[in-house]
Amino acid sequence: MAVAEQVPAGARVADVGTDHAMVPVWLVQSGRADSVLATDIRSGPLQSAAALVEKTGTGGHIRLMQTDGLAGIGPADADTIILAGMGGETMLAILSAAPWTKRDTLLILQPQSKRAALRRWLTDNGYLIEAERLVEDAGRVYPIMRVRGGVSPAYTAAELRLGRLDQIGTDPLFARYLNAAWASAAKAAPYDGEAAALLGEYDEIKRRLDHADGRGDI
Numbered sequence: 444m445a446v447a448e449q450v451p452a453g454a455r456v457a458d459v460g461t462d463h464a465m466v467p468v469w470l471v472q473s474g475r476a477d478s479v480l481a482t483d484i485r486s487g488p489l490q491s492a493a494a495l496v497e498k499t500g501t502g503g504h505i506r507l508m509q510t511d512g513l514a515g516i517g518p519a520d521a522d523t524i525i526l527a528g529m530g531g532e533t534m535l536a537i538l539s540a541a542p543w544t545k546r547d548t549l550l551i552l553q554p555q556s557k558r559a560a561l562r563r564w565l566t567d568n569g570y571l572i573e574a575e576r577l578v579e580d581a582g583r584v585y586p587i588m589r590v591r592g593g594v595s596p597a598y599t600a601a602e603l604r605l606g607r608l609d610q611i612g613t614d615p616l617f618a619r620y621l622n623a624a625w626a627s628a629a630k631a632a633p634y635d636g637e638a639a640a641l642l643g644e645y646d647e648i649k650r651r652l653d654h655a656d657g658r659g660d661i
Protein backbone atom coordinates (compact mmCIF):
# COMPACT_ATOMS: atom_id res chain seq x y z
CA MET A 444 0.00 0.00 0.00
CA ALA A 445 2.78 2.41 -0.93
CA VAL A 446 0.35 5.06 -2.17
CA ALA A 447 -1.86 4.89 0.92
CA GLU A 448 1.19 5.13 3.19
CA GLN A 449 1.84 8.64 1.83
CA VAL A 450 -1.43 9.88 3.37
CA PRO A 451 -0.95 11.93 6.56
CA ALA A 452 -2.82 10.70 9.63
CA GLY A 453 -6.23 12.27 10.03
CA ALA A 454 -6.45 13.44 6.40
CA ARG A 455 -9.78 13.87 4.64
CA VAL A 456 -9.05 11.85 1.51
CA ALA A 457 -10.55 11.59 -1.97
CA ASP A 458 -9.33 8.55 -3.92
CA VAL A 459 -10.11 9.41 -7.55
CA GLY A 460 -10.29 6.38 -9.86
CA THR A 461 -10.63 4.05 -6.88
CA ASP A 462 -11.52 0.89 -8.85
CA HIS A 463 -11.90 -1.79 -6.13
CA ALA A 464 -11.55 0.75 -3.25
CA MET A 465 -8.56 -1.11 -1.87
CA VAL A 466 -6.79 2.12 -0.90
CA PRO A 467 -9.80 3.61 0.95
CA VAL A 468 -10.40 0.33 2.81
CA TRP A 469 -6.73 0.17 3.83
CA LEU A 470 -6.83 3.81 4.99
CA VAL A 471 -9.87 3.19 7.19
CA GLN A 472 -8.77 -0.20 8.54
CA SER A 473 -5.30 1.11 9.42
CA GLY A 474 -6.82 4.11 11.22
CA ARG A 475 -4.94 6.48 8.90
CA ALA A 476 -8.16 8.17 7.74
CA ASP A 477 -11.60 8.37 9.26
CA SER A 478 -13.49 9.44 6.15
CA VAL A 479 -12.66 8.71 2.53
CA LEU A 480 -14.46 9.72 -0.64
CA ALA A 481 -13.93 6.96 -3.21
CA THR A 482 -14.80 7.92 -6.79
CA ASP A 483 -14.70 6.38 -10.22
CA ILE A 484 -15.91 7.42 -13.65
CA ARG A 485 -17.38 3.98 -14.36
CA SER A 486 -20.13 2.07 -12.59
CA GLY A 487 -18.41 -1.35 -12.86
CA PRO A 488 -15.48 -0.39 -10.60
CA LEU A 489 -17.87 1.30 -8.18
CA GLN A 490 -19.84 -1.96 -7.88
CA SER A 491 -16.60 -3.76 -7.00
CA ALA A 492 -15.82 -0.95 -4.56
CA ALA A 493 -19.26 -1.30 -2.95
CA ALA A 494 -18.75 -5.06 -2.58
CA LEU A 495 -15.40 -4.62 -0.81
CA VAL A 496 -16.75 -1.85 1.43
CA GLU A 497 -19.64 -4.09 2.46
CA LYS A 498 -17.42 -7.14 3.01
CA THR A 499 -15.04 -5.16 5.21
CA GLY A 500 -17.74 -3.28 7.13
CA THR A 501 -16.15 0.08 6.31
CA GLY A 502 -19.32 1.69 4.89
CA GLY A 503 -19.63 4.17 7.75
CA HIS A 504 -16.31 5.74 6.69
CA ILE A 505 -16.27 5.44 2.89
CA ARG A 506 -18.56 7.39 0.56
CA LEU A 507 -18.77 6.15 -3.03
CA MET A 508 -19.41 8.57 -5.90
CA GLN A 509 -19.55 8.17 -9.68
CA THR A 510 -17.99 11.20 -11.33
CA ASP A 511 -15.42 12.25 -13.92
CA GLY A 512 -12.25 13.28 -12.10
CA LEU A 513 -12.95 15.95 -9.50
CA ALA A 514 -16.26 17.14 -10.97
CA GLY A 515 -18.63 17.90 -8.08
CA ILE A 516 -15.82 17.66 -5.51
CA GLY A 517 -14.28 20.66 -3.71
CA PRO A 518 -12.03 21.59 -0.81
CA ALA A 519 -14.83 20.94 1.69
CA ASP A 520 -14.76 17.26 0.66
CA ALA A 521 -11.03 16.53 0.82
CA ASP A 522 -7.65 17.97 1.77
CA THR A 523 -5.71 15.04 0.30
CA ILE A 524 -6.34 13.69 -3.19
CA ILE A 525 -5.01 10.41 -4.53
CA LEU A 526 -4.74 9.80 -8.28
CA ALA A 527 -3.13 6.41 -8.82
CA GLY A 528 -2.93 3.87 -11.61
CA MET A 529 -3.96 6.23 -14.44
CA GLY A 530 -1.97 7.77 -17.26
CA GLY A 531 -0.28 11.12 -16.65
CA GLU A 532 -2.41 12.83 -19.31
CA THR A 533 -5.63 11.73 -17.59
CA MET A 534 -4.28 13.11 -14.32
CA LEU A 535 -3.35 16.48 -15.80
CA ALA A 536 -6.77 16.74 -17.46
CA ILE A 537 -8.43 16.05 -14.08
CA LEU A 538 -6.27 18.63 -12.27
CA SER A 539 -6.60 21.30 -14.95
CA ALA A 540 -10.38 21.19 -14.42
CA ALA A 541 -9.92 21.66 -10.63
CA PRO A 542 -7.57 24.62 -10.01
CA TRP A 543 -8.72 24.72 -6.34
CA THR A 544 -6.32 21.81 -5.79
CA LYS A 545 -3.45 24.35 -5.81
CA ARG A 546 -4.61 25.68 -2.42
CA ASP A 547 -4.14 23.77 0.85
CA THR A 548 -4.36 20.38 -0.84
CA LEU A 549 -1.90 17.50 -0.88
CA LEU A 550 -1.88 15.51 -4.13
CA ILE A 551 -0.51 11.98 -4.12
CA LEU A 552 0.07 10.94 -7.73
CA GLN A 553 1.13 7.57 -9.11
CA PRO A 554 1.10 7.89 -12.92
CA GLN A 555 1.38 4.70 -14.96
CA SER A 556 2.54 6.46 -18.12
CA LYS A 557 3.22 9.91 -19.68
CA ARG A 558 5.14 10.99 -16.59
CA ALA A 559 7.20 13.62 -18.44
CA ALA A 560 4.01 15.26 -19.74
CA LEU A 561 2.57 15.25 -16.21
CA ARG A 562 5.73 16.73 -14.61
CA ARG A 563 5.94 19.37 -17.33
CA TRP A 564 2.30 20.34 -16.85
CA LEU A 565 2.57 20.44 -13.04
CA THR A 566 5.73 22.55 -13.05
CA ASP A 567 4.33 24.93 -15.70
CA ASN A 568 0.96 25.35 -13.97
CA GLY A 569 1.60 26.39 -10.40
CA TYR A 570 2.32 23.04 -8.73
CA LEU A 571 5.46 21.99 -6.87
CA ILE A 572 6.52 18.34 -6.72
CA GLU A 573 7.67 18.33 -3.08
CA ALA A 574 8.96 14.77 -3.04
CA GLU A 575 9.13 11.64 -5.15
CA ARG A 576 9.89 8.06 -4.27
CA LEU A 577 10.02 4.87 -6.31
CA VAL A 578 8.01 1.73 -5.70
CA GLU A 579 8.07 -1.66 -7.33
CA ASP A 580 4.89 -3.39 -8.41
CA ALA A 581 4.75 -6.60 -10.45
CA GLY A 582 8.39 -6.22 -11.47
CA ARG A 583 8.04 -2.62 -12.69
CA VAL A 584 9.26 0.53 -11.00
CA TYR A 585 6.89 3.49 -10.60
CA PRO A 586 7.26 6.94 -9.07
CA ILE A 587 4.91 8.28 -6.41
CA MET A 588 4.79 12.08 -6.21
CA ARG A 589 3.73 14.35 -3.35
CA VAL A 590 2.53 17.58 -4.92
CA ARG A 591 1.15 20.92 -3.66
CA GLY A 592 0.50 24.31 -5.20
CA GLY A 593 3.75 26.27 -5.46
CA VAL A 594 6.55 27.56 -7.65
CA SER A 595 8.70 24.83 -9.16
CA PRO A 596 12.37 24.91 -10.11
CA ALA A 597 13.20 24.22 -13.77
CA TYR A 598 13.55 20.57 -14.79
CA THR A 599 15.98 19.24 -17.41
CA ALA A 600 14.63 16.94 -20.13
CA ALA A 601 15.95 13.90 -18.20
CA GLU A 602 14.43 15.15 -14.94
CA LEU A 603 11.04 15.55 -16.64
CA ARG A 604 11.23 11.84 -17.48
CA LEU A 605 12.81 10.53 -14.27
CA GLY A 606 12.08 13.10 -11.55
CA ARG A 607 14.55 15.46 -9.89
CA LEU A 608 17.83 13.80 -8.99
CA ASP A 609 17.97 15.53 -5.59
CA GLN A 610 14.65 13.81 -4.81
CA ILE A 611 15.10 10.28 -6.19
CA GLY A 612 18.81 9.95 -7.01
CA THR A 613 19.48 8.07 -3.75
CA ASP A 614 16.35 5.89 -3.92
CA PRO A 615 17.33 2.19 -3.77
CA LEU A 616 15.33 1.57 -6.97
CA PHE A 617 16.81 4.50 -8.88
CA ALA A 618 19.56 2.52 -10.65
CA ARG A 619 16.99 0.12 -12.14
CA TYR A 620 14.71 2.98 -13.07
CA LEU A 621 17.53 4.87 -14.79
CA ASN A 622 18.77 1.76 -16.59
CA ALA A 623 15.29 1.10 -18.00
CA ALA A 624 15.03 4.71 -19.24
CA TRP A 625 18.58 4.51 -20.64
CA ALA A 626 17.79 1.28 -22.57
CA SER A 627 14.65 2.81 -24.07
CA ALA A 628 16.50 5.99 -25.14
CA ALA A 629 19.41 3.93 -26.54
CA LYS A 630 16.99 1.95 -28.73
CA ALA A 631 15.46 5.11 -30.22
CA ALA A 632 18.61 7.27 -30.34
CA PRO A 633 19.86 6.21 -33.82
CA TYR A 634 16.81 7.73 -35.53
CA ASP A 635 15.45 10.19 -32.91
CA GLY A 636 17.44 13.31 -32.01
CA GLU A 637 15.48 13.91 -28.80
CA ALA A 638 16.23 10.38 -27.59
CA ALA A 639 19.92 10.85 -28.48
CA ALA A 640 20.07 14.05 -26.39
CA LEU A 641 18.36 12.25 -23.50
CA LEU A 642 20.84 9.41 -23.73
CA GLY A 643 23.64 11.95 -23.30
CA GLU A 644 21.92 13.32 -20.16
CA TYR A 645 21.41 9.79 -18.77
CA ASP A 646 25.09 8.97 -19.37
CA GLU A 647 26.07 12.10 -17.48
CA ILE A 648 23.77 11.16 -14.56
CA LYS A 649 25.33 7.69 -14.45
CA ARG A 650 28.81 9.21 -14.37
CA ARG A 651 27.84 11.64 -11.59
CA LEU A 652 26.27 8.92 -9.44
CA ASP A 653 29.20 6.54 -9.97
CA HIS A 654 31.54 9.31 -8.95
CA ALA A 655 29.42 10.33 -5.93
CA ASP A 656 29.02 6.96 -4.24
CA GLY A 657 31.26 4.48 -5.97
CA ARG A 658 28.32 2.23 -6.79
CA GLY A 659 30.09 1.25 -9.98
CA ASP A 660 28.17 0.54 -13.14
CA ILE A 661 24.51 1.28 -12.62
Ligand SMILES: C[S@@+](CC[C@H](N)C(=O)[O-])C[C@H]1O[C@@H](n2cnc3c(N)ncnc32)[C@H](O)[C@@H]1O
Pocket residue numbers: 459460461462463482483484485488510511512513526527528529533537
Ligand atom coordinates in the same frame (compact mmCIF):
# COMPACT_ATOMS: atom_id res chain seq x y z
C1 LIG B 1 -6.08 0.94 -13.22
S1 LIG B 1 -7.36 1.53 -12.18
C2 LIG B 1 -6.42 2.07 -10.77
C3 LIG B 1 -7.12 1.77 -9.50
C4 LIG B 1 -6.47 2.27 -8.24
N1 LIG B 1 -6.49 3.74 -8.20
C5 LIG B 1 -5.07 1.73 -8.11
O1 LIG B 1 -4.11 2.52 -8.21
O2 LIG B 1 -4.90 0.54 -7.90
C6 LIG B 1 -7.83 3.10 -12.94
C7 LIG B 1 -9.22 3.51 -12.52
O3 LIG B 1 -9.39 4.89 -12.86
C8 LIG B 1 -10.68 5.08 -13.35
N2 LIG B 1 -10.70 6.33 -14.12
C9 LIG B 1 -10.15 6.56 -15.34
N3 LIG B 1 -10.37 7.83 -15.73
C10 LIG B 1 -11.07 8.42 -14.73
C11 LIG B 1 -11.61 9.72 -14.53
N4 LIG B 1 -11.49 10.68 -15.45
N5 LIG B 1 -12.27 9.99 -13.37
C12 LIG B 1 -12.42 9.02 -12.43
N6 LIG B 1 -11.94 7.77 -12.56
C13 LIG B 1 -11.28 7.47 -13.69
C14 LIG B 1 -10.98 3.81 -14.13
O4 LIG B 1 -12.36 3.61 -14.31
C15 LIG B 1 -10.30 2.75 -13.25
O5 LIG B 1 -11.20 2.18 -12.34
